[in-house]
Each structure stands twice: as structure tokens, then as C-alpha cells.
Amino acid sequence: MLTTFIHTGDFHLGRPFTFKQQGNYYGKNRRKELWTAFEFTIEFANAKRIPLILIAGDLFDSANVLTMDVKRVAEAFGSLKQTQVVIITGNHDYHGDNSPYEKAIWPKNVYIFKEDVFRSVYIESLNTEIFGMSWVKNQYREFPERSFNALKLEDTRYNILLAHGEVGGQGTYLPLDLRLLESKGFDTIALGHIHKPGISPGKAAYCGSPVPLNFGETGEHGFLVSRIKVDTENQQFITTSGINPIPSRSYQTREIVVGPEQSYNEIIDMVVNCDSYEKRQQDFYRIQFTGFIDPEIQLDWIDEDLEEAFYYVETDTSRLEPDIDIEQLLEENKDNPVGQFLEALKNIQDPEVRKKAMIYSIEAMVGEGLLR
């Protein structure tokens, strides 16, 4: 009888990362951290004698994943002493030509769904039937309703649905209708694809990515652990799930509001004081500047000046305005070349180019003493 299981997925092993700050090691380190998270999960399963691990797709990031990485995963699964592993593929690691799953021989305790229609695997020792569907191409506009409707559930078994798709989505990522999924009477609906973990009031849950993969992925990450109790009175299974966090670097976005009276050093201080030294040396930081800056201050080299205070830092000044009242400037200079020049700058089509042209022109005019 199944008493507990791990629901995870979206590891994206072998994923490339894009960081604004120079240096190869950020991507490399992050990939290592993905492996650490994976191994953490395996060790947890072994230590706690978890009988079942569900992988809800996107275990690998792409078909380009190295053979040695696939073998490493197969080996890790093989090291599980009392655990069965059931895998479906997702939009990143689908069974196409050159499928990553073809690059290794999988141990006997691993079952991989191969088709893009719903099938099931029954694990007799656990009295558990897992119904799943894998991706075999990179797009699914429609849910395979026919094969889903044909599924027959045995009441006496613990029934799990395993799918990789988008609840309420309408795009190409396998739209899922939660009500339809729930109507079938599964004891658990284990979903993958959305990187933010979430447990619905019903029986469905997204496991989320085990560790955050970019600045958009905030909040708690880890894998879901579900525990099952049998309600003998009502003859039903009661499942309770919760996130087991995985220690990892997180992504932090900080907004720094700059005022025109602030000097360059004060701005640097503000950024550095956004978190403790330990946190800054641990996590990824994105500094979002807003407000108005003294036009005499240039932030061209601020990334370099902040480098030492952080493990990783990138800055965004796109929402920062120079503290110059262009309208007043125009008003006071409307009849002279300064006015003509500023007016012409306002007519630059591309807004990004316009903003840069304006900032640099103001800088130059300040430099030339025009705005002192």
C-alpha cells in the first residue's frame, strides 16, 4: 500500500542560463546547483524510504543534454533502494528524434511513459495505478480527451494522474481543464510545467521547479511530499501534501528609489544596504532603480562598483529619470537653439534611443555649463 510519495519535475537539468553580469561561472554554478537539488531529492527519498517518485515532465532541459548527464540521472535512480520512479516527458525533453531518454539504459525501478495518449502503469506492491501521458512533440494545442475519457479507474487502488501542461491555458502547452481532470475521481493529480508550486483545494498540484530558475521565480521552491491515509469508514484515501524546500540560491529583485539630492556614493550605499552581507554573497540580485537622479551623476560603471558587494548583481536603470525639467528647459529656451535642439530630440522615433539621446544631451549640456 502506498503511504507516501514525492511529486517533482521541471528540474531542467543541463539548462543554459543567461546572466547580465559577465563571467561564465554563473551559468555553470547554477547548473551544478540543479544537480545538487536533484541529488538532494534522491538522498531524501533514500533516507525516508519513499516508495514512489513522480517526475511530471521537463526533467531535462533539452535534447542537447549531454549523454553523461542522462547516464548520471539513470544511475541516481538506480541507486534508490526502495523507490519506484515514474516519469513523463514535457515540452523540453519530449520523446522526439534524439530524445534524451534514449541516451541511457534505465534501471528496472524506472518506468517512462512513451506515448502522447493516456496509459497507465499499475504497481501491484503499492496498490497504485499511475495514469500518464508523455510529450512526443514540442506543441500540444489540444488535450487528448478521447484517451482520457477511456481511462477506467479501480476504486480499490490509489489512482494518480500525471500530466505536463497548462491549467486554463489556451496556447501550445497542452491546455488542461482542471474540472475535467478532477471529474474522473483520481486520488491525486500531479502536474508539471508551471514553475511556481501550487496545491489546489481539489486534488491537483503543481510541483513547481525544485529551485528557482530566473528572477521571475520567487517564493518557496522544492518538491512536494504527499502522505496518504485510508479512511476506512468512508472507504477512501486521504492525501495531504506539502512542499519540502530544497536549499538553493534565490533570486532577489530590489527596488532602489533614487532622489536627486543623492550622491553617487549614497546610491551605492543604498544598494549595498539592501540586504545582509551573507545574503548578498548567497543570492542573485537585480537592482531596479527608480526615481530621479542628479543629471551630473552617471551610472555607467555602477555594476563594476557593486561587483564586490554581491555574489551576483545586475542593475536596471531604465526606470530612472534624470532630474531635469525638460518642459521648463524648453519653455525657457523655446526661441533659441537649445530649445530647437531639445524639441528635435523629443521627436526621435524609437523611445529607447530617444531616452538615451536625451540623457546624453543633458549630460553634455550640463558639462558645457548650460544647466548649472
Added chain:
Amino acid sequence: MKIKKITMNAFGKFQNKTINLEPGLNLIQGNNEAGKTTTQAFIQGMYFGFYKPYRKKKTYGMEYEKYMPWEQLDYSGSLIYEVDGREIRLERNFLRGKDSLMIYDNTTGEDITQEFKYDGVIRQHLPLGDLGITQGIYNNTVNIRQLPFELESGSQEEIRQCYLERKNADGNDMNFNGIIRRLEEKKKTIGRSGQSKSKVGAAVRKRDELLVALRDGEEAYAKVARNQKTIAAYQKRMKQIESENEFLVKESVVNRKRELLQTYEKITQLEKENNQIKEAVKDWDDYSRFNFKTLEGLKAIENQIDRLSDQMNYIEKEMDDLVHQIKNIRRKEESKRGCFNGNTWETIAKDYENFLEFKRVPEAMKEKSSFGISIVLISLIIFGIGLAGTMMNGTLPLDETVESILLTLGIAMTLVGVVSAIYVPATNNKKRRSQELETINDEQHSIFVKYGVATAEEYETYYKKAFRIQKELEQMKNEGELLLIQQSRHQAGFEVLFEQHRGITREFANRLAEYKVKSIEVYVEGCKKGQQFDELMVRLNTNQRLLEGLYETVNAGKIVGGNTLWEQATPKAEEILNLGKEIARLEGENSTLMEGVSLPIETSEALKTLTAQIDTCNLEIKGCDAALEILERTQKESHHESAPELNLKIGAILGEVTHHYQGVKIDDRMKVKVVDPDGGNFREAEQLSAGTMDQVHFAFRYGISDALDRDIPFILDEPFARYDAERKTQALKLLAELSRRRQVILFTCGMDEEKTLKSLGQDFHTIEL
């Protein structure tokens, strides 16, 4: 405009310090650190405050902190000035958070703040706003601050800026070239793709290197992947061989024995099963002929027989009905005929005819009588001939003696008949007529007696009744005949069905007889057994084949797979060795391939970062280019005048001060050049001595201030520190002259200026700090 009084409540080092100023030339003297620069800054602060211009949010300039009093509790002052005959008092609080400016009419004490232009950012009114004097214009024209001694080029720079500000204030021109130069410099720090030293140039170079590295890496790793695939295939093959070898190892004697034992067991089991099957099907050969197709045929025949029987039963029933009906009619006839009193209708009819005859002519009776005799005779003749003919032909199976007798009798009857026919009628005619007439009455009477009637009328009634009954009888006879016809038809039909029924029943029996069964139920049983038989035979054959295989295993030393042990026992050492070598070679190749290149994923990450950086740089360059393009266009459109008038004026002032240099030119890069009288060439200001440079500066500022058409005091802080006595005298002369047109405030350190002015006989007002 003239400043009359300044009061520094708390400003810099000053506490409650009041200075009264006069129109014309004011000489404010004080040693170093006495507060000259502070006082000058106070005047500027009173008019403008210490805020940065054109800001969206109120921003304090650096002077704010510089002149903040030590106590930091109060930071304020007032200034009284006169303009257009009106005395105005400014009261300013500089302190951050409490900063304010109040403007009063000093004569009436009326708050006139609202009359002045308002600045929404600093939230204050601007005393000089209506004159169009901004802080920038003020500082670059009338307010000449102390020159930094250490930086000679600083003065050149300051001249340049003053000149620019003056030109901007006049709305004539702006320093296009200066801005262009700054934008070009900016662009250089961003760099361009072609300039390898710049930030972006380096990035582009790095990107190109990475692109090559990525291509190399991808090629190498693609090859690695292919090799890995081959290695995997080889490893699989090796594993296969190894497992075969492992199997062979297991094929030890013990294993072999065990296998043989198992095989024997299987053989015994199979043989036993086969015997059982054979026993079971021993007498079942016949059943193999039984089949369900025939069964279907038999069932069809049986159905046909049933159908025929049904039809026959129906006809029999119909016939029974008919017999019953006929019987009824017969019975009715009998009862009707009872009315005839035992006579037949023919008798009754004949008697009635006789009765009627008696009534008619007796002639008729005669003819009738002889006619009757003739008939008897003719019948006798025909019968005789017939009898004789039959006997002659011998048609009847009789003795020859009897035949002869009968033949003679026939001939005799014929002869008697012929003779009687010729003689009897002729002899008896007369005698018979009289006899008959006598008997008529007797006859009539006997008829009445016969039918139990007394009179002819009663007889007539009786006859009529009998006639009616006769008619009914005839109808009944017809009905009866009709029923008989129906009966005979049914009979015929029944016979046809009977024949068919008999034929089919016989066929059915024959076919059952072929299978030696008596009924179709028995045939069904046969069919079932036949099927079972077939199944058992298949089983038997399969078992037989298995047995043959097992016999072979046992007898010829083969294993279940089919290959002999000896074939498999040959180790594939050579193949394993070759595979191992090939794998090692490929792995070696892979490690070489991977050593030489960077991991594509890492290269592409670096590329992405770089590309993003380059994109940002390109955007910045685009921004610079766009600004530059617009600048150049604006420059062309505006009239770029080099202000020759101003040049002339400044040149004249410089000539007066130095008695040496006369011509001044400010080039398009805002560089001041002076005409060297020795040779007439232009000399860069930097090439002049520091003192001369100061004089050029003075001339420049003086010229600009003088040219400024607004009446603002001219304020100078130690402008002559590096002047020689002669040039200082000339400069002071000029200032004294200027002070006749506008208020001049001159801050000095020593007593030289006072002495010189006195010696020159100029009017001035001295204030000691």
C-alpha cells in the same frame, strides 16, 4: 538696480552681520578668511537660493552645505535693493525644510511676494525672474568669483563657459561644438564595433571569438555525441556477449544435469498426457467426419419434414369434415325418402304417368307397349353378340369349356332375339288393345290403393308433395356430389404430400444412416465430440513436436535456443577485444575533442551576456548618434555668429588694461585667442602668463557685463591678485568708469586697490569686513 544693505543673520561664519552699500564703486576689504567670498555667495544666495536649476525635484547645490552655519539652527538673512525707484527687501531662510523667501516693499512694508514669478520646484518666487536673470546668467556675467590660482586652464574654461552662458542668455547661440565634443567623447567611452580599445569594441571582438569557439564546440560535441552513440551500441553488444558467456559459465555439469532432469520430467509429463489423449480419442475416428455444416443440412431437412407433416395433418382434418358433411346429407335424404312409402321416385312418377295415361288416348299406350317389347329384344341381341365376341377374344381368364358354352349361349341369344323381333309385334297388336282397355280401371284403382288415397284429387295432392320432395332430393344430391369432388381433390393433394414426405423422410434416414446415428440429437453429440477430437489432436501434435525437441536436447546435447552448446562455448574473445579497443579509441577521441573546445552551453551563455551588452552599447551609440545628428542639423539651421562686436569690445578692454594685446578672438571651440602685436599672430590663452590670463578674463567679463543690457550690480572677488601694478591701475580705472553706469562691488584683500583708486581720484565707498 542697486543693493543697499545686506544682513546676514546666520550665514557661514557670520552672525548678525550688516553691510551697507552705496551706488557706484564699493570696495569691500578684508584679510584672508575675513569672509569676502562668503559675502559674495550670500548676495547670490539671497537672490537665487542654493538650488540646482531645471530640476524636477528641489535639489540643493553644493553652496548650501558650504555656507551652513556651525550651529545649524538658523541659516538666514535679508537684502535690501532698489530697482526702478522702489526699495525692495528680501528675507530668506536657507534652512532645509524651512527654506522660504519673502519679498516686501521696504517703504510700505507690504508683502509683495506674489508679484514675482513663481518656481514650482523650489516653491519660491524669483526676485530677478521678471528680468530674465537666472542663476546661471548671473554667475557667468556680473558675478565674478575668485579664480582658482592653481588652475590656469580653469580660467580659460571659465571664460568659455561665461561666453557660452552670455550667448545663451542673449538667445543668440549655443555651444554646438562643445556639446558635439562631449557627445563624441561619450560615444568613445561606449565605443564602436571597429574600435577595439573601447568597451563595446572589446565586447564585439570577444563575441566574434566566442562565435568561433561555439561553432568549434558544437562541432566537437556533435562528434562526441555520435561517438557516444557508437560507444553505447558497442557496449550493448559487449554486454550481450558477456551475458552469453555468463550463460555458458552456468552451463556447468550440474546445470546441465539439472536441465536434463528437467527435460526428462517434461518428457515424461508430455508422454503421459499424449497417452491420455490417445486413449480418450481411441474410438473417435468416426467423429472426425461429423461436422456442423452437415448438421445444418440435416436440421433443414428435419424442418422440411415437419412442415410437410403439418400440411398433411391439415388436409386430413379437412377430409374428415367433408365425410361428416356427406353423412349428414345422406341421412337427410333417407328421411325425405321415407315420405315415398317405400316406393321409388321412378315408380311414383311412372304410376302418375300411368294415371295420366289412363286419362288420355289408349293409342299412345299401344305404341308405347310394342316399343317396350322391341327394346327387350334388341337388348337380348346386343347382349348375345357381346357375350359371343368376348368369348372369341378370350379376354376373360376362364376354362376353354366354359368359354365354348358361353359362346354358344351368346349366339343362341342373338338368334332368338332376331326371330322374336320379326314375329311378336305383328301377331299380338289387336288382342293387346282390347285387354288393356279393360284393365285401365283396375289399374287406376290399384294405384290409389298403393298410395293410400281414395280419390284422384287426393292422389294429385300426394304426387305434388312427392314431386317437391324429389326436387329437394335432387338438390341434396348435387351438394353431395360437390362435396365428393372436394373430397377427391383433397385426397389427390394428400397423396402428393404423402409421397414427398415419404421421400424426404427416407433421405433423412439415409443421411443419418451414413453417420450410423438414428436422430439429429445424436448427430449433435457427434459434432461436439468431433471438435473435441480436433482440439485434442492439435494438442497431441504440439506435444509431439515439443517432445521431439526435448528428445533432441537430451540426445544431441542441444539447448532450448537451438544452438549446440559447443557452438556457443566458443568464446567471442576476439570480438570483445576489438569492441573494447574501439570503445577506448572513441573515448580517447572524445576526451581530445572535448579538451580542445569549451562547452557549447557555456559559450552560448557567455555569448548571450555579451550580445546583450553589445545591444545595450549599440543602443547607447544610437542615442549619441541621434543627438549628434540633430545637433548638426540644428547648427546648420541656426546662424552661427561669432559675435564680432563682442570680440572687438573685449579686445579694446584688453588693450586698455595691458597696453599690449589688442585683438581678441573666440574660436568655434570657445577657445580664447589673443592677437600678439609682435607679428600679429593669434596666441592661445594657455600660452600667456597667469597674470595676462587673468586680465583676459577680466576683459572678457567686463566686456560681457558692460554689454548686458540689464542693470545688475557688477560683483568681483579679488580679480587682480596676479596683476602687475600698471595693469591693476588700468583695470581699476575701467571699473571706476563702469561704476558710473552701474553699481560695482569689488572684494579685495590688500590696501592696493584703495590706494590706487585714491591716486586716480575716483569716487568709491570702502567697507571693512
